[in-house]
Amino acid sequence: MDISLIHAGLAAGAAMAAVPVILHLFMKQPPKRVIFPALRLIRERQKRSRKTMKIKNWLLLLARMALIALMALALARPRLFSQTSIGSDQEVPTAVGLVFDTSLSMGYKPRDKTLLDEAKQQANDILKKMPDSSQVFVIDSAEPGAPPPLSPAAARKRVDGIVLRPANRPLNLAVGQAYASVADCDRPRHEVYVLTDMARSSWDRDRAIEGLDKVKKVKSGIATYLVRMAPKDIHNVAVTEASPSVSVATQGEPVEIRAKIRSQGPATTRMVQFDLDGKPRHKEQVKLAADGETELKFLTPKLDPAIPIHKGVVRLSGAPDPLEFDDSRFFTFKVQPAMKVLIISDRENDAQFVADALDPDPTSLPAGTPRPSRVETIRTPKFDAQTGDTLKNYSTVFLLNVKEVSETGWSRLNAFVREGGGLVIGLGEYCNPENYNLPVASQLIPGSLTKKESPKETSFGKIADLTHPLFRSYPRQLGEMLSQIPIYHYWGITPPKGSRTLLSYSNGAPALVERSFQGKQTGRVLLWTTPLSRVTDSRLKTAWNEFALPVGENWSFFLLMKQTIPYLAGTSSEQLNYEVGQDAVLPVDPTRRFKNYVMQSEDGKTTERLNPPVDSLVIVTPPIGQWTVTASNSEGEKALMGFSVNPPGSEMSYTAMEASDFDALFGKKGYNLATDAESLKREVTMSRVGFEIFPWLMGLILILVTLENLLANKFHRESAPRGAVGVPA
CATH class of the missing domain: 3.40.50.880 (Class I glutamine amidotransferase (GATase) domain)
Structure with a gap:
């Protein structure tokens, strides 16, 4: 913590603290002559009195000197600050990095706006106070690459266009990107704002923040503000899992669907619905304890051999939920003889x-x-x-x-x-x-x-x-x-x-x-x-062994035999359910040479033609939803494939970062933490201008004035000597 002076010249007035000493030396009161018969007794008392007055006068002198020095220092308006101060003037050109957490959890809606909408409003408020000569770098946590420098007006348009993104990289990388851009800017002030709900799923706690070395190279430093957009208490109910017991089922047999429902916040009741192939199959009301979880199991009807791909969804309904993306989860499985x-x-x-x-x-x-x-x-x-x-x-x-x-x-x-x-x-x-x-x-x-x-x-x-x-x-x-x-x-x-x-x-x-x-x-x-x-x-x-025991005694033989068949048939590794950000890999029958592959969304609004595969069909990071792939050839032969893509499971369990987590990532003094607009304003003021000491100095001056007055009255008060004999006039 350093100190700066708004009126540094007035600090020289502290030298006037020497005035009381000068006055004391040149304006000594001459001793009074006392004629008294008992001269010896008077002289002894005079020695004791001078010794006492000497000590008391020094205390009074120090009080007066401190009073003058503090008055001069107060006029200089000192402030404490943690960065090199450039002043409180809002016209100082600034290099600003605005890092937006665009993960799906920022879609939480505590009121009538999502957290991302509130973050965008907060960013616009920051930009309105920036002079036109500032340069702004807007970073979307889902977009790699160096952002272009923008004027505050252009940055506001860029901010308005930011949307939630299902696949995100850790904010560690996005912040490092902001540091790299801001550090290379020649503006006198450098700042980075990270607007996030501070969910742990958005950070990599085992990976250091990139670009901290660039922060040290900037002479004035880079002030970092972590702005928490999420409320303190999160209330949410999510479908965290919905999956079939097998990826490849047997025709004519039912399949068990397992689902997990998790609650964060107080106890609640929700309606859970299970649909298969676009038809409602089951619906039930579920009671969830506070911060509780429950597991549900559904059994499909016997699978129709004529339908090779089956798609289902488990969704929540009932009370409104502030976070919508985790209220449903898709799954896909295929059937074969x-x-x-x-x-x-x-x-x-x-x-x-x-x-x-x-x-x-x-x-x-x-x-x-x-x-x-x-x-x-x-x-x-x-x-x-x-x-x-x-x-x-x-x-x-x-x-x-x-x-x-x-x-x-x-x-x-x-x-x-x-x-x-x-x-x-x-x-x-x-x-x-x-x-x-x-x-x-x-x-x-x-x-x-x-x-x-x-x-x-x-x-x-x-x-x-x-x-x-x-x-x-x-x-x-x-x-x-x-x-x-x-x-x-x-x-x-x-x-x-x-x-x-x-x-x-x-x-x-x-x-x-x-x-x-x-x-x-x-x-x-x-x-x-x-x-x-x-x-x-x-x-x-x-x-030779006791391997093939009954299931009730040891189920290892039974399980290994059951696992052997799909493994050797190549179906145990077949994956039809993915999380966003993963590449979907679909096996193709090498004996059937299809030339045309078309991928279509469940609602039929999105259609994409795919390149013919060599060994397997690889679809790079498909969006969230349920997808059907139709393979065909010139002879009219067709084959159906399909898969489902869900949001990341890590975002469905909201856990906030702690201050200790940020200490490890940024260093204890490497960031400023704000939880709302007021606390952000205080943190920015502290970082830009510093802590105003003037009110404290004025209070101390008031105390010293009072103390000096008490000392002066006490030390120079006339009092009759003990045992003195009055002499009539």
Whole structure:
């Protein structure tokens, strides 16, 4: 904190503080002569009196000196300030950066205007006070690039055109952009105003503000004003999630839709409506506790096979909401026929556990339970006897504890995988390693078999990649479940180059290994080195593990089998629901060569022609809404695709930045915080002109005048000496 003087010349009047000293030295009162018989006693009293008066006179002298010095200083009008002062004059040319937070949360409407409208009004009030010689840089937080310098009049027009933007960059970058523009301007005063609701979603708290080095290079500094536009208390209800249980559903089966409704503020009641394909399907009233959240589940009707793409929305209605963008959320999913799975085994028991996990008996399931897979089983001799391309109708083939496969059988499996199919091999007691290590088999299997291993105490151990589609649904819980499963025997293998171990045993040996084959469609082989079946009596030599336990005892086997089919079929990674700012990637069928792709909004008002894709259709940052993509060719053949785009989920949970957050970003003295127009006015005055000390000096002068008067009266008051004897005149 520094100090400046409005009338610096008058400060020289402080030198008049020496006047009392001069008067004291040249106007000493001559001592009075006292004739009294008891001369000795008089002289003793006179010495004591002079000593006392000397001390008292110094106090009075200091009071008078301070009084004169303070009067001179008060006339000079001192002020405290934190930036180099240029004066309070509004005619000083200024380089101004106006940073607008245009994120969707600025659409909050506490009164009849949104926060962005109030920010624009605040900016116009600032610009009206700027001289025409000022330069203004208007920065939209969603727009990268250096802004052009504008006059205050041109800047007002630019401000009026600012709108909310769904996809924004962190304000750290926008402020840095303002610093760079303002610092390079030759105007004598430099200021940056950040107009924001201060939501944490608009800032990157782990990233420093850019351009702070430029602030230090400006001699007069750059005053930064953070203006909070949002009210202290936020009241809002939002649909934070609405998603189908699967991205690719099975035709003729219902799909479960999960939705989450969150309230910020006091308890409230809202109406929630679920629509599918433009038709209302469900509506219910929901009570929300203060700052509470509730989860809802809806079940679609059985899906019509004639409709390949289904679009839905969960929306709020009822009481008016100050923030509209989060009152609805879209979702899209596609349907396809149930995937056919073939299980090849030598014995029925080896196929039973996988078949029950993938396609259990419908009579044992609750009504409406979807059946995404249809399982067929076949014995190995019958499979070997087949010829031709009989596997093309299956999405996945399981080879479970098979002793030997003919070379023809291995060749057919090889061709199936290289055409994009999925193969799962479960090794076991009866496998012949010589057959599995044949050249035709080694081209396919992700590991050469060595010998049977029988460790004393082993279980499943480390999951190599928790984000892998097989494990990412419940990675922590799945890891805990797998670690509790005893493994008695497994096959030792040597994985070939290009394969990867997805799951190990607790001793580090490979348990699950994957091998991929690139082509028009990616083919994959998964190799389990222990059986995908279970023998009840663990004392038997055919008991290799306790993996295939009932769901109630350990659901890891059931979940991994369920995840395997969509992963190998390539549908588990298919994404149809995005947040704004993401690129939408839609897979295309490589066997169907479409030339024309047209993207259309749900209301039909927006239509865009897309370039034909090479491998997949990439749509760069599509807007919020539900979109349909129609592919066609010259023969009139068509295919429908679709996807949904929603607002960012981070903006649906409003949490305000704290002063400590800004201290870390700007430094404790690197910004001025304002919460309304009055506080902004005070902060600007303090930064431009400083803190007026004159009223405090006048108060201190009043105190000193009073003190000087009291001291003068006390020190020079005549009083009769104690014990004096009066002498008659």
